[in-house]
Amino acid sequence: MTPENPQVMLELQDVSLSFRSSKGSFDDGVHHVLDGVSFKLYENETLGIVGRNGVGKTTMLRIMAGILAPTSGTVITRPDVAASLLTIGLGHRLDLNGRDNALLSAMLQGASKSEALGYLEEIKAFSELGDSFEEPVKTYSAGMKSRLGFTTALLTHVDILLVDEILSVGDAEFRQKAEQAMKQRISGNQTVVFVSHSNAQVKELCDRVLWIDKGKIRAEGDPEDTLAQYRASMKK
């Protein structure tokens, strides 16, 4: 689905990230999270990132969102482009009710107060929390918390959407609804980077896939091929 002359939205050039752990436990206390990663993200594409736990996927998203800076290498973003990371449960305050938490989360994702107030009824309806929306979040079940988190996140409007493991929320019925909403969002004019452990979701949603292993890109390209290589490596 990549257009004819795709515009680069964001580019990572030879990006590495390492940090010194506060307790020098191994390798002189230096952890290498990413090691010479380079790739381009094109306008309106959906790029999937796969890899095992702890290989640097979330760190990569954080670098793309500008939360972290690489130790070496460069991140080039188009000047007018904002990237935002979507994760469920954007720091819920347990003593506050669902409504207040949704207001805070929406504002932290860049909405003004009046915009955020305008989203609240929509969030209440989509999350199907009903009267619980006015109850403190500490009374919520895990599924209810993730519904609230997903719904609030879904409403952000950004140029590059960075999605971290978001579609594993709630019960089967809500998950289906969430996937449907996400698909709608992705199929529009939206550039998306999508991290997921569900190969089926990646295959269905993504135009291109990066496979990350031990901080490096192992393979890149067509979802079917890349996922096949990734699966094959796990069987070894």
Next chain:
Amino acid sequence: MTLRHYFSLVDVQARMLLKADSSKFSLGFLWWFLEPLLWVSVFFLVFNLILDSGRKSGDFILFLTCGKFAFIWFSKTVSQASGSIIASQGLVGKVNMPKSLWPMSVVQESLYRQATVYLLLLLILVVFGVYPGAPWLWMIPVLAVMYLGIVACSLIGACLVCISRDFQKVIPLAMTFLLFTSGIFWDVRQIADQEKAALLLTANPLAFMIDAHRQILMHKQAPDLLHLGLIALASSVLIALSVGYMRKHSQYLALKVLT
């Protein structure tokens, strides 16, 4: 991020903190008043009834109330703001926000809370027979400078704790040190050695600020405006420097918080 969005977020976060805090306890927002009053009672018990400070009870209660109410504003805010970025670790890893947002939300929360505590202070003064007068208006610049000082110390504390969490151990100690050296339960003006008193007031701006509270509220005297102006200037410079540092090293601070 526009300044307007920044300040409206600080305001909403502060209100939410207040709401969350008062919903946690069964006495709710009554604790805003109870806590400083209990402190004053403890100090009164120890220094007037047990150690016998030799002062009239009424005077000493007013003296303690002015000092302790102002000190609590400073110490509680700075302690809480210092740990605020670390406490929002989850959010710091998810949104690229100016790091000053968290300490500033705490500062703002305590400003809203302190506004009511100062009303209680005025009420206590009246109950003990000190009636309002025009010199009380001097409290406006004093409170503004107090606020600037609190913002400066909160931002610096938050940076230090991000850089090394070990500072979290030192800050409570620093607050206890200030409690003893700022003239909360003893009077700076009763130090016999004039030079020593002057040195203390210069070296510890909090001692000056607390003394200014008492001079204005209890004795209806104007504060030393030059001294006050210098504290305001120094605080403003420190605020500018720490905001600059936080902007320049936002990603470094995030890495420090996350690892």
